[in-house]
Amino acid sequence: MYVAFLLLIVFTDGASSKKVCSYQDVVDYLNLTTDNGVFKLTRPVLDYKHSTMVELDVILYAILAVIEKTQTFVPFIWVTMMWNNERISWDPAQFCGITHITIPRAMLWKPDLFIYEMIQKDDSPHNPYMYVSYDGTITSEEDMKVVSTCKMDVHKFPFDTQRCNITIGSAIHYVNELRLLPSSNSSRATQFSREVMKSQGEWEFLQLSIASYNFTFDDRQWENLIYTFTMKRRPLLHVINFLLPILFFLSLDLASYFIADHRGEKLGFKVTVLLAISVLLLILNEILPSMSNKTPLIATYCIVIFALMLLSLLETILVTYLMEKDSVSQEESRLRDKQEKVKIDNCNAEEKKRLTCCLCICTASDGEKHHELLPVTEEVNNSIQPRESHVLLLILEELKELQKSLDLHLRCRQEVGKSGHWASKINRAFFIFYVTIVSLFLTLIFIEWNT
Ligand SMILES: *[C@@H]1O[C@H](CO)[C@@H](O)[C@H](O)[C@H]1NC(C)=O
Ligand SMILES: *[C@@H]1O[C@H](CO)[C@@H](O)[C@H](O)[C@H]1NC(C)=O
Numbered sequence: 001m002y003v004a005f006l007l008l009i010v011f012t013d014g015a016s017s018k019k020v021c022s023y024q025d026v027v028d029y030l031n032l033t034t035d036n037g038v039f040k041l042t043r044p045v046l047d048y049k050h051s052t053m054v055e056l057d058v059i060l061y062a063i064l065a066v067i068e069k070t071q072t073f074v075p076f077i078w079v080t081m082m083w084n085n086e087r088i089s090w091d092p093a094q095f096c097g098i099t100h101i102t103i104p105r106a107m108l109w110k111p112d113l114f115i116y117e118m119i120q121k122d123d124s125p126h127n128p129y130m131y132v133s134y135d136g137t138i139t140s141e142e143d144m145k146v147v148s149t150c151k152m153d154v155h156k157f158p159f160d161t162q163r164c165n166i167t168i169g170s171a172i173h174y175v176n177e178l179r180l181l182p183s184s185n186s187s188r189a190t191q192f193s194r195e196v197m198k199s200q201g202e203w204e205f206l207q208l209s210i211a212s213y214n215f216t217f218d219d220r221q222w223e224n225l226i227y228t229f230t231m232k233r234r235p236l237l238h239v240i241n242f243l244l245p246i247l248f249f250l251s252l253d254l255a256s257y258f259i260a261d262h263r264g265e266k267l268g269f270k271v272t273v274l275l276a277i278s279v280l281l282l283i284l285n286e287i288l289p290s291m292s293n294k295t296p297l298i299a300t301y302c303i304v305i306f307a308l309m310l311l312s313l314l315e316t317i318l319v320t321y322l323m324e325k326d327s328v329s330q331e332e333s334r335l336r337d338k339q340e341k342v343k344i345d346n347c348n349a350e351e352k353k354r355l356t357c358c359l360c361i362c363t364a365s366d367g368e369k370h371h372e373l374l375p376v377t378e379e380v381n382n383s384i385q386p387r388e389s390h391v392l393l394l395i396l397e398e399l400k401e402l403q404k405s406l407d408l409h410l411r412c413r414q415e416v417g418k419s420g421h422w423a424s425k426i427n428r429a430f431f432i433f434y435v436t437i438v439s440l441f442l443t444l445i446f447i448e449w450n451t
Helices: 002-017 023-030 186-196 236-258 265-287 297-345 352-363 369-383 386-450
Strands: 052-067 072-084 100-104 113-115 129-133 137-145 161-170 178-182 203-217 220-233
Touching: 023 100, 052 161, 052 186, 052 203, 052 220, 072 161, 161 178, 161 203, 178 203, 178 220, 186 203, 236 265, 236 297, 236 386, 265 297, 297 386
Parallel strands: 052 178
Antiparallel strands: 052 072, 072 137, 100 129, 113 161, 129 137, 161 220, 203 220
């Protein structure tokens, strides 16, 4: 009997020292049921004049996309919200020291925060639970893929730095009802984001800065927090894909000056290079937005180089035209020479002597021997008998005619030489001009890109 009493004492003692608690006990204590509207319907303050302080923390996990064409910025962020629910509190000592419970998000009131710039509903899976602390502090953590609009300045593309905002504010609660406070300052948020950053891709994350702003409309005020993400583009891919090929084509165009050309091969080469550049221009059109205020430098770069190459093509056309003209007149003069010979061949047999003389002069026509014809006339006049001299004089008259026509040919040929000469002069002058302009332009545009 005594032993049994002692056992009973030991048993009850063990039971009281090993009290078992579950989260459900806390939930039951709070009367938190799915059909209990007390926790969901209204802002959880006991006095309506109290404002709910929401502490907000945003950390950047990854930059998923930055699309210049549609001016879209897609970061993957981690948002932490903390606020106080005045209806919730328990004594951890009563529940074996339980300080936190997790409950489904739908069971409690949540601040109606939204992102102003968001243009697409977030469809990534949500964390279904919230932390509830014994003093009534509720913590909600969310990962979000935010598809937001961001006004981008592509003036310095691809050496640009972009700044995109994410503005978070309450949809309906005014500033006296719901206050937003950043729980960490800019430098801590930047530091933390750098540490957790998973993928940066094309972009190098520089800074995350936080600013508070009261949005006023019709005497009502809403408090907003503005998170500004600053990031710098890694330009290597665009340099390799775009800037360098254009430079290569430009140097090809420059090098084509040294192509010895008489048949328009140079022209064909230049047209091909110009076509290659226009294909690159099409690619550029796909990257850049059309609503930029300032012309992007890369567009200036392309257009000026395109225009220079066009100019050089036109110059080549001009030079080719001049050379063509040159060769055509040479051809014509050669043809005329031949016709003269044929005429001479048709001379009478009676004028055999004259003919041989003619031929003699004709074969010498390329030289300057015909200039010696006039002194020959004098000599003939002086030394030969009058009767013979009459015939000879006739022949000489004929020869003089021939000399005139030969002189004409010669003058013509000199003119031809002139246009060919002009062509090479224009070519050289244009090449110097081209090289100067190109190096000047490239220097200027790279300085502009660097500042
Ligand atoms: C719990 O809530 C129910 C209604 O949802 C109510 O009838 C009941 O009295 C509440 N109990 C306590 C202890 O507040
Ligand atoms: C916004 O309004 C609240 C309440 O009037 C004030 O305390 C806070 O300083 C204001 N914030 C700014 C950035 O003006």
